[in-house]
Amino acid sequence: MKIQESAENYLESILIIKGKKGSVRSIDIANELNFTKPSVSVAMKHFREEGYITMSADGLIELTDKGLEIAERIYERHQVIARALMVLGVDEATAYVDSCKIEHDISDITFSKIKEHLAKHEGK
Structure with missing residues (x-):
C-alpha cells in the first residue's frame, strides 16, 4: 500500500x-x-x-x-534510519532530519537490510 x-x-x-x-x-x-x-x-x-x-x-x-x-511503519523507519545514521557518525539532529526524508522513499528490502545490520551492530 x-x-x-x-x-x-x-x-x-x-x-x-x-x-x-x-x-x-x-x-x-x-x-x-x-x-x-x-x-x-x-x-x-x-x-x-x-x-x-x-x-x-x-x-x-x-x-x-x-x-x-501506516503510522507505525513510517515511525519505525524514522527511528531505525536515524539510529543507523548516528552509528555512522551523523549528529542526532541531522540524523533525524535526514531520516524523515529517507523513510518515505527507501525500498522495503533496503530498509530490512539496514534494520538487520543495525541489529547486529547493536547486538540485538
Missing part, C-alpha cells in the same frame, strides 16, 4: 502526538507540522473518507487499524 509522503507524515504525527499527549486534535497536528488549521482540517476530512482516522464529536482524532499500520 503506497500513499503520499505528506499523508504518511500526517499519520506519523498523529501517532507521535497521541504518545506524547494521550489525545490528538487538529490544532495539535497543525502545531506539530507547522501547517494551518484549515489545511489540517481538509487532510483530516480526506483521512476520514479513506478510513485512516476516526474523529469524535468533540474533535478527538484516532487512527484506525489501517492508519495505525
